[in-house]
Amino acid sequence: xxxxxxxxxxxxxxxxxxxxxxxxxxxxxxxxxxxxxxxxxxxxxxxxxxxxxxxxxxxxxxxxxxxxxxxxxxxxxxxxxxxxxxxxxxxxxxxxxxxxxxxxxxxxxxxxxxxxxxxxxxxxxxxxxxxxxxxxxxxxxxxxxxxxxxxxxxxxxxxxxxxxxxxxxxxxxxxxxxxxxxxxxxxxxxxxxxxxxxxxxxxxxxxxxxxxxxxxxxxxxxxxxxxxxxxxxxxxxxxxxxxxxxxxxxxxxxxxxxxxxxxxxxx
Amino acid sequence: xxxxxxxxxxxxxxxxxxxxxxxxxxxxxxxxxxxxxxxxxxxxxxxxxxxxxxxxxxxxxxxxxxxxxxxxxxxxxxxxxxxxxxxxxxxxxxxxxxxxxxxxxxxxxxxxxxxxxxxxxxxxxxxxxxxxxxxxxxxxxxxxxxxxxxxxxxxxxxxxxxxxxxxxxxxxxxxxxxxxxxxxxxxxxxxxxxxxxxxxxxxxxxxxxxxxxxxxxxxxxxxxxxxxxxxxxxxxxxxxxxxxxxxxxxxxxxxx
Ligand SMILES: Nc1ncnc2c1ncn2[C@@H]1O[C@H](COP(=O)(O)OP(=O)(O)OP(=O)(O)O)[C@@H](O)[C@H]1O
Ligand SMILES: [Mg+2]
Numbered sequence: 001x002x003x004x005x006x007x008x009x010x011x012x013x014x015x016x017x018x019x020x021x022x023x024x025x026x027x028x029x030x031x032x033x034x035x036x037x038x039x040x041x042x043x044x045x046x047x048x049x050x051x052x053x054x055x056x057x058x059x060x061x062x063x064x065x066x067x068x069x070x071x072x073x074x075x076x077x078x079x080x081x082x083x084x085x086x087x088x089x090x091x092x093x094x095x096x097x098x099x100x101x102x103x104x105x106x107x108x109x110x111x112x113x114x115x116x117x118x119x120x121x122x123x124x125x126x127x128x129x130x131x132x133x134x135x136x137x138x139x140x141x142x143x144x145x146x147x148x149x150x151x152x153x154x155x156x157x158x159x160x161x162x163x164x165x166x167x168x169x170x171x172x173x174x175x176x177x178x179x180x181x182x183x184x185x186x187x188x189x190x191x192x193x194x195x196x197x198x199x200x201x202x203x204x205x206x207x208x209x210x211x212x213x214x215x216x217x218x219x220x221x222x223x224x225x226x227x228x229x230x231x232x233x234x235x236x237x238x239x240x241x242x243x244x245x246x247x248x249x250x251x252x253x254x255x256x257x258x259x260x261x262x263x264x265x266x267x
Numbered sequence: 268x269x270x271x272x273x274x275x276x277x278x279x280x281x282x283x284x285x286x287x288x289x290x291x292x293x294x295x296x297x298x299x300x301x302x303x304x305x306x307x308x309x310x311x312x313x314x315x316x317x318x319x320x321x322x323x324x325x326x327x328x329x330x331x332x333x334x335x336x337x338x339x340x341x342x343x344x345x346x347x348x349x350x351x352x353x354x355x356x357x358x359x360x361x362x363x364x365x366x367x368x369x370x371x372x373x374x375x376x377x378x379x380x381x382x383x384x385x386x387x388x389x390x391x392x393x394x395x396x397x398x399x400x401x402x403x404x405x406x407x408x409x410x411x412x413x414x415x416x417x418x419x420x421x422x423x424x425x426x427x428x429x430x431x432x433x434x435x436x437x438x439x440x441x442x443x444x445x446x447x448x449x450x451x452x453x454x455x456x457x458x459x460x461x462x463x464x465x466x467x468x469x470x471x472x473x474x475x476x477x478x479x480x481x482x483x484x485x486x487x488x489x490x491x492x493x494x495x496x497x498x499x500x501x502x503x504x505x506x507x508x509x510x511x512x513x514x515x516x517x518x519x520x521x522x523x
Contacts, residue, residue, distance in 0.1 A: 075443035088438040104443035
């Protein structure tokens with residue numbers, strides 16, 4: 001669905017931000033991109049929908065090169081949620097905001113109204129409220145809802161949960177997971193490794209503009225070298241499992257560890 | 268756009284001039300530009316601007332600034348040419364939109380004046396720290412600190428707003444708004460509705476900087492608060508003298 005072919009990118013001639021990035025993401029995957037501040041994660045996301053064009057190499061959405069296809073056209077396939085919802089929100093009511101993405105799609109009005117009503121009910125918004133007057137978590141949800149509304153096949157999220165409390169965070173992640181289960185491809189940048197372990201199936205580690213690890217969460221978080229190079233701390237449960245070693249070595253969740261302990265006690 | 272108003276650290280003669288001198292110098296260049304009617308003089312001023320860029324070790328920046336201004340100017344030039352219809356016709360066009368010699372000369376002058384006058388102001392900010400600028404205004408010219416602060420803050424916020432606007436446009440393009448169109452009029456029409464989010468984020472930002480200033484004792488600050496002094500040195504006197512001379516020269520050329 002999204003393919004990076006030997007991509008390098010720089011904003012200014014002197015500093016290269018991404019170097020020889022080469023990977024592809026298939027339909028229905030749930031991918032987390034992790035790395036320290038300034039590693040180039042947001043830059044990668046901007047390349048994925050053509051907001052930025054690669055200096056070297058090519059980026060494809062399905063089989064469309066971002067060089068020749070405009071971002072506004074790709075928007076039907078790729079929805080990108082930015083870290084700051086205030087940059088995205090621009091309408092007077094929440095209902096208008098959620099309907100905004102449809103303006104460029106030429107769908108029948110009844111269909112639009114029905115979808116918007118569904119989404120509002122699903123998220124429990126008050127459609128007539130001013131989106132700027134609600135809380136930060138609520139605005140983040142409005143921004144997410146307005147991306148989900150137009151049902152893109154790929155949803156890209158840049159730190160969707162930063163600054164949200166645990167409940168809001170889980171709420172957003174559950175929505176995203178539900179979409180993933182119905183076939184939407186999810187790509188997410190996230191600094192919370194626990195969350196990544198809980199939700200993402202594949203993890204891509206970026207350090208200084210290069211991909212240094214790419215695989216399922218279970219393996220990547222056990223790759224000590226990659227974790228250290230990217231200055232990341234693996235989730236505590238994985239640290240615990242590794243420290244305990246033996247039978248526990250391969251455990252990823254609290255339940256797995258508990259099960260092993262219980263089984264041992266029984267013996 | 269990014270960073271074209273930023274300070275570039277250095278130790279050139281321009282960096283070392285008194286901020287007040289630099290203000291006078293750039294204002295005089297502006298005045299000379301707007302007073303002059305002489306095409307060659309105006310081109311010369313742009314040359315002087317570039318020389319200043321080189322002396323201040325910000326030549327690359329001066330050149331990219333010039334390039335940017337030229338791009339905007341092409342647009343202004345065309346509009347200007349289409350509005351003047353007196354004088355010898357150079358290219359006849361339908362609807363009385365003939366391109367005339369007068370039109371071309373006038374348009375060239377307007378454009379050169381704008382370029383010549385904008386560059387020194389931008390270069391001034393490249394070789395002068397904001398805090399020096401406001402402190403010197405307060406110490407030497409007795410400008411109340413509040414006003415000097417307002418002035419420098421306004422300048423400081425320009426790139427921040429530009430960044431914010433770019434971010435908003437990115438977000439909207441990702442939602443399918445055609446900001447990536449080549450049609451400039453269409454783009455302008457699309458930008459207007461974005462003023463709402465820009466305004467809201469600006470007010471939020473300004474409000475928080477006001478609070479930050481207030482908790483650090485902004486209201487207590489006055490002329491005696493700054494510890495740095497800004498003496499007028501020999502170089503400064505020479506620079507001011509030359510600036511005034513430039514203005515007089517431009518006026519003199521007009522009388523010829
Ligand atoms: N518009 C820009 N112009 C020049 N440099 C930029 C621009 N945007 C980002 N950069 C630089 O590119 C590098 C990578 O930025 P990017 O935003 O991709 O990092 P990130 O991995 O998303 O970091 P974070 O976790 O802080 O969001 C940073 O060093 C940043 O300073
Ligand atoms: Mg980022």
